[in-house]
Amino acid sequence: MSIPEPRRVVITGVGVICPLGNNPVELQSALQAGKSGVGPIESLPAGALPIRNGAEAQAFTGSIDDYGPLEKGLQRAIRKGQKVMCREIEMGVAAAQLALSDAALDENSRDRDRTGVVYGSDYIMTLPEEFAAGIQRCIDAEGRFDFSRWAELGLPQVNPLWLLKYLPNMPASHIAIYNDLRGPNNSLTLREASPCAALAEAYSTISRGHADVLVVGSTGSRVHPFRALHASMQEPLAPDRDDPTAMSRPFDADREGAVLGEGAAAMILETREHATARGAKILGEVVGYGSSTVASQADPRHLQRALANVMRSAIAGTSPQEIGHINAHGVGTREGDAQEAAAIGEVFGDPQAAPPVVAPKSYFGNLGAGGGMVEVVASLLSLESGQLFDPLNYDAPDPECPVRMADAKTPAGDQFVSTNVTPQGQATAIRIARYR
Known part of the structure; x- marks a missing residue:
């Protein structure tokens, strides 16, 4: 029996809700201008937390206008559904609708039985x-x-x-119901590792012929009464500074911890044949991925090992020299950044010969499960423009983090690897190339 060739999987649309804006143009403009999304937190009570600053998606109000251009019937359905959506789910649904619009993937250009949804999220916490x-x-x-x-x-x-307002499978459920998408539907709850895990699952699903099109996204928020308290008790958070925009400092010698944020992003993945048949603009192609979990009890350098594992898997079949840049997890913690830099060195060798590194969290902190997808969109936009962006707050390179940081003059290359990892050692990576 002959085995069919895997189908090529391309990206044809993106949607973004993040502290830097509610569309790709605003995101890219902020990155090119060096504009931070970190500032005073307005949605949480003052004095309840040890920090007063974070990165809120302030432009997202929940208005139906935030969901992009919609037909009247779909507007009414989403407005009604918002009664059983918390903010994280609203952001996730909005990002998906924006991506569908960006891809011009209307009901006349898709087979509802061959179009599905794969979405990532944190475990979503109830509001008190x-x-x-x-x-x-x-x-x-x-x-x-x-x-x-x-x-x-x-x-x-x-x-x-x-409970319907907080179940982590609800973003995928709402998106499928509103758009009558009857194909594969999956929800992944892996904290910060969720976005690349969702992209990898979607890539695999389409490659093996189980769907032609998938809406793929992730949503998350750490700007939340309980989530923020958990983070302050369990993880190193960057303390407040007189200038909040200086708090998030990935790989910098003066880094002190992560910054709380919120956001969501989505992409439309489809077979190359489906995309070209409907005349879609192709933004990039998914060409590799990796997934690994290494527990801290198994290895004190568990983050390094997990990240090295996923990067090796993602670049399998190509040479390290062909990777244009690495979109790092770069959360800004002492131990996390040091282990990530060591993983990059382990896989790519001498930092000066390794691909340049970008750290979008320097602009908007840790968006939880939404962060990795926003970061992938940032790199995808850089592939299109050809140029990367400056890191924020990278003032004093740390000898413990020997990475080659990119700047606005650094070419983006023809492909990139994006990585994310949880504090527990769950890591994922995705490799995306310029479409040819």
């Missing part, structure tokens, strides 16, 4: 307001919470549909 009224009803005369009252007095105060 969902339970406030119920808890208040269970306070006894001494001002203490009495759990024995919960079933009778507290639970009836909770919206019966509250």
Whole structure:
């Protein structure tokens, strides 16, 4: 039996919701201008957290206009659905609708049974307001919470549909329902590793012939009452500075930790045959990926090993010299950046001969599961323009992070590798090339 050749998978549209704007033009303009998205957090109560600054997607208000051009019927459906969407899900759905519009992939140019959705997210946390009224009803005369009252007095105060607002499979569900996409549908919850995992799953699904088109995206927020508290207790966060834009400092000797952010992005992946048949503009081609998990108990250098594993997998079949640039995870922590730099050296050798490195988190911090997809879009736009962008706050190169940082004069090359890793050691990478 003959085995058919894998189908080529191309990118034909993108959508972005992030601290630098709600479309690719705004994102690229901010990167080229060196404009940071970090500033005072407006959506969280002052004094509740050890930091006052982060990177909010302030241009995203939840207005139906944020979802791009929509037919009236779709506008009504999304407005109705917003009642059961938290902000992360709203951003994810909006990014997908923007990508569909950017790709001109309307219902007349797709087979609904061969078009699906793959979406990544964090585990999405409930807002405390969902339970406030119920808890208040269970306070006894001494001002203490009495759990024995919960079933009778507290639970009836909770919206019966509250869980639908926070399930991590809901972005993919909403996108498929609104657009009548009946093909493969999958949701991946791998924290920061989710975006490249979603792209890899979509690439594999299309390559093996199970779909012609997939809407692929990820959404996340660390600007959230519970998420921000968890991060402040479990991870090194950059302390406030007089100039908030100086807080996120990937690979810099003066880096102190990650910056909280929020955002989402999506892409349209389809077979080359499908894209060319409908006359779509092809923005790039997915040509490799990698996935690995290395637990800290297995190796004290678990982040280095996991990242080296995924980069090797992503560049398999090509020489390291053909990689135009590396879009690094670059979260800004002491240990994380040092291990990532070591992984790059392990795979690509001498830093001065290795591909140049970009660190978009210097502009908008850690967007959780949304970050990696926004970062891939940034590199994809750089392939198109031919030039990369300056790193922010890279003032003093750290000898512990021997990487060759790119700047606005550095050519983007013909292909790039983008990597992400969680603190637990789940790593993913994707390799995308200029379409030829």
